[in-house]
Amino acid sequence: MSAPARRREPPALPNRVLPYGRQVIEEDDIAAVAEAMRGDFLTTGPYVGRFETQLAKTVAANHAVVCANGTAALHMAARALRLGPGSKIIVPAITFLATASAPHIAGADVIFADVDPASGLMRPQDLVDALHRAGKVDAVFNVHLNGQCGEIEEIAAIARAHGAHIVDDACHALGTGYVCDDGHVTSIGANRFCDLSVFSFHPVKAIAMGEGGAVTTNDPAMASRLVLARNHGMTRDPQAFTNIEDAFDADGVANPWYYELIEPEFNWRANDIQCALGLSQLGKLGRFVARRRALAAAYDSKLAALAPLVRPVARTRRCLPAWHLYAVLIDFEALGLSRGQVMRRLQQHGVGSQVHYYPVYRQPYYAQRHDVGPLAGADRYYARTLSLPLFASMTEADVTFVVETLAGCLA
Numbered sequence: 554m555s556a557p558a559r560r561r562e563p564p565a566l567p568n569r570v571l572p573y574g575r576q577v578i579e580e581d582d583i584a585a586v587a588e589a590m591r592g593d594f595l596t597t598g599p600y601v602g603r604f605e606t607q608l609a610k611t612v613a614a615n616h617a618v619v620c621a622n623g624t625a626a627l628h629m630a631a632r633a634l635r636l637g638p639g640s641k642i643i644v645p646a647i648t649f650l651a652t653a654s655a656p657h658i659a660g661a662d663v664i665f666a667d668v669d670p671a672s673g674l675m676r677p678q679d680l681v682d683a684l685h686r687a688g689k690v691d692a693v694f695n696v697h698l699n700g701q702c703g704e705i706e707e708i709a710a711i712a713r714a715h716g717a718h719i720v721d722d723a724c725h726a727l728g729t730g731y732v733c734d735d736g737h738v739t740s741i742g743a744n745r746f747c748d749l750s751v752f753s754f755h756p757v758k759a760i761a762m763g764e765g766g767a768v769t770t771n772d773p774a775m776a777s778r779l780v781l782a783r784n785h786g787m788t789r790d791p792q793a794f795t796n797i798e799d800a801f802d803a804d805g806v807a808n809p810w811y812y813e814l815i816e817p818e819f820n821w822r823a824n825d826i827q828c829a830l831g832l833s834q835l836g837k838l839g840r841f842v843a844r845r846r847a848l849a850a851a852y853d854s855k856l857a858a859l860a861p862l863v864r865p866v867a868r869t870r871r872c873l874p875a876w877h878l879y880a881v882l883i884d885f886e887a888l889g890l891s892r893g894q895v896m897r898r899l900q901q902h903g904v905g906s907q908v909h910y911y912p913v914y915r916q917p918y919y920a921q922r923h924d925v926g927p928l929a930g931a932d933r934y935y936a937r938t939l940s941l942p943l944f945a946s947m948t949e950a951d952v953t954f955v956v957e958t959l960a961g962c963l964a
């Protein structure tokens with residue numbers, strides 16, 4: 554059989570391609586990391602607690618537990634909720650793999666919920682439908698896609714009435730706010746409508762740690778379990794020791810070398826170098842979020858000329874989004890172009906783009922375990938979505954360039 558004809562390679566890339574997302578690192582971030590590296594501890598040192606205190610303050614949570622990355626944070630959340638074999642969780646179909654896979658690796662079965670085709674967010678009715686299919690569910694992992702949250706109060710009410718815990722996958726949503734039914738504004742991460750919130754500090758996110766993540770909670774028992782889940786499931790707390798003879802000296806003082814295993818866990822720690830960078834970046838969150846909002850507003854107005862073929866994702870009513878991604882919905886069918894063609898053309902003209910996300914329930918591994926047919930809302934969102942460049946060091950001129958390039962590529 555002859556090999557299929559190879560398509561022609563696209564022309565050479567221009568010198569500069571605007572990526573869909575990237576970190577903003579300034580001289581004081583570099584100085585903060587250098588300072589940490591001159592210290593006595595590169596890991597389990599003072600920057601870990603400092604970062605946690607500052608993050609908890611930033612999102613108005615009682616406790617923050619920092620860790621290696623957002624995936625580790627999701628795994629720790631699953632462990633803290635005691636999810637394991639026999640547990641069931643609900644995850645919206647449009648998200649990154651880790652929202653499903655981290656709790657699944659902990660043992661939970663995943664039931665995928667559909668989403669709003671216009672925003673990519675799980676709606677209350679999507680949750681009701683998924684609960685109906687699932688039977689008894691232990692936890693709902695909700696996702697604040699692109700930095701936007703949906704009807705989180707209604708979703709919390711439904712999950713709680715069912716007896717399920719709620720984890721917010723807020724990896725996109727550090728800095729996002731929500732106007733509650735009672736008129737108060739709460740931060741995502743404050744856990745007013747969930748038990749745990751999970752963050753990622755990957756370089757494309759609102760702040761960068763290289764790799765980094767965290768879980769916030771208001772429940773001290775949950776915070777203790779998160780700390781165990783981060784560090785081998787071992788404790789140095791004498792009150793928790795059960796091997797009394799080995800743990801304590803004859804005079805009743807705990808032996809200095811002794812630690813005790815409660816339940817085996819991984820090492821999901823973040824080190825002091827990461828935390829020093831995170832701490833420095835956290836101080837800039839307000840500026841970064843304001844910039845992202847201004848750039849998103851500039852996109853909104855400049856893209857109006859391309860409607861209805863190109864539209865920003867639908868905005869939810871009560872959210873004050875800290876836009877992580879600037880996603881648009883493009884009617885590729887009406888344009889007679891494939892998304893791949895458009896992405897390649899954009900790239901050739903200096904504009905990076907990405908798709909967030911291929912529905913996770915369609916991944917072969919999960920498709921084999923999926924309980925119903927297609928999830929129409931997720932498929933429709935996926936068919937049209939494209940993320941355009943958005944990061945805090947972009948200028949309005951960059952936005953104009955992206956919109957004009959997109960218009961040209963769609964022509």
Ligand SMILES: Cc1ncc(COP(=O)(O)O)c(C=O)c1O
Pocket residue numbers: 622623624625648649651652696722724725752753754755765766
């Ligand atoms: C929604 C969502 N959840 C979880 C993760 C995992 O975070 P990390 O890459 O820090 O492991 C990501 C990262 O892209 C994400 O976008």
